[in-house]
Amino acid sequence: MKQIYLDNAATTRLDDEVLKAMIPYFNEKYANASSTHFMGQEAKSALEKSRKIIAKEIGAKNHEIIFTSGGTEANNLALKGLFFWNRENGTGKNHIITTRIEHDCVLNACKWLEKQGAEVTYLDVDAEGFVNPEELEKAITDRTIVVSVIHGNNEIGTIQDLEAIGKICRKKNVLFHTDACQSFTKTFLNVKKQNLDLVTLNAHKIHGPKGVGALYIREGIKITPLFHGGGHERKLRSGTENVSGIVGFAKAVEIAKKKNNERMTVLRDKIITGILGIPNTKLNGSRNKRLCNNVNISFNNIEGESIGGYLETFGICTSTGSACASHSLETSHVLKAIGLLPVQSNSTLRISISKYTTEEEINYLLEKLPKIVEKLRRMSPIK
Numbered sequence: 001m002k003q004i005y006l007d008n009a010a011t012t013r014l015d016d017e018v019l020k021a022m023i024p025y026f027n028e029k030y031a032n033a034s035s036t037h038f039m040g041q042e043a044k045s046a047l048e049k050s051r052k053i054i055a056k057e058i059g060a061k062n063h064e065i066i067f068t069s070g071g072t073e074a075n076n077l078a079l080k081g082l083f084f085w086n087r088e089n090g091t092g093k094n095h096i097i098t099t100r101i102e103h104d105c106v107l108n109a110c111k112w113l114e115k116q117g118a119e120v121t122y123l124d125v126d127a128e129g130f131v132n133p134e135e136l137e138k139a140i141t142d143r144t145i146v147v148s149v150i151h152g153n154n155e156i157g158t159i160q161d162l163e164a165i166g167k168i169c170r171k172k173n174v175l176f177h178t179d180a181c182q183s184f185t186k187t188f189l190n191v192k193k194q195n196l197d198l199v200t201l202n203a204h205k206i207h208g209p210k211g212v213g214a215l216y217i218r219e220g221i222k223i224t225p226l227f228h229g230g231g232h233e234r235k236l237r238s239g240t241e242n243v244s245g246i247v248g249f250a251k252a253v254e255i256a257k258k259k260n261n262e263r264m265t266v267l268r269d270k271i272i273t274g275i276l277g278i279p280n281t282k283l284n285g286s287r288n289k290r291l292c293n294n295v296n297i298s299f300n301n302i303e304g305e306s307i308g309g310y311l312e313t314f315g316i317c318t319s320t321g322s323a324c325a326s327h328s329l330e331t332s333h334v335l336k337a338i339g340l341l342p343v344q345s346n347s348t349l350r351i352s353i354s355k356y357t358t359e360e361e362i363n364y365l366l367e368k369l370p371k372i373v374e375k376l377r378r379m380s381p382i383k
């Protein structure tokens, strides 16, 4: 059977070059980066070289990058770390502003923080998934610690105007965090130009390994660590560093190319145009300010799950929402936030491509999909 992987927003194939870079750090250069002997120093040097590559990519200083076990941990470290530091230091600040379209790891961290005494504002977004900067500004109070807004949305692909939000945060003297797991290397991201104070990154969305990520923390910002131990990563994230994973993360960043993004944009647009040719379909998110690898379409009155199931019989893997949301049968909080009714939301398919996606694969998708939709519509009791 064919295997056509169109679920790259969930995770990506590890690049062979990344794997090649990682292997020596499992079986030859396997020492602990904290060890003082020459083998330890070799691992430490690989760690620091990787940190430099990632820092440079976002315009940060090397020591502002803290390695974590992925995006989930980095988001938790950012939000909980800031909240607890403020509480421990009696600043009187306990307010977090975020949006209704964040990844579950931000939303659930915020919900948990509410139980610990945090006040959280969940900003609404417009029909394309954009935060309104004026509303954001109005929500800031003298108790606000941080504004956390996702950069490229993992479900609908909308790319927020970080620069505009960053300016407001700077003006109002509050910190600005963004979850850039989906956008990293796919669109412009620069901590200085966008006034970013904290940024979440991970490796497995960019053909790097799973289980590795980073949190950029601007010099001078204080956070309380979540893990206590040997004091690794400037005492902010104890635990023996995942050297092979971190080397793979840096290699993935190093080989990410603008021209791949341009190619993906062309393929993405071909998919969008092709699918919108099917009657009664709707593109979710923004047409232009959109991740180069994301397509999210509602088909109305038929189940996204059924479309995905039929596509799978042809070897095509897609998703109905975020990989995490697929554990539950709840309708997507992101689609709800942009105003979709449950019946529209449940008819939605997310197609996410990568640099490995070929034109033939897309032609095959566009050949099979209209027939599947037609068949399901014929079978559907709702017309």
Ligand SMILES: Cc1ncc(COP(=O)(O)O)c(C=O)c1O
Residues within 6 Å of the ligand: 009, 010, 069, 070, 071, 072, 073, 103, 105, 150, 152, 153, 154, 179, 180, 181, 182, 202, 203, 204, 211, 212, 213
């Ligand atoms: C926007 C976003 N944030 C955070 C995460 C979580 O990252 P990780 O899987 O590295 O924990 C993901 C991916 O699942 C994501 O898409």
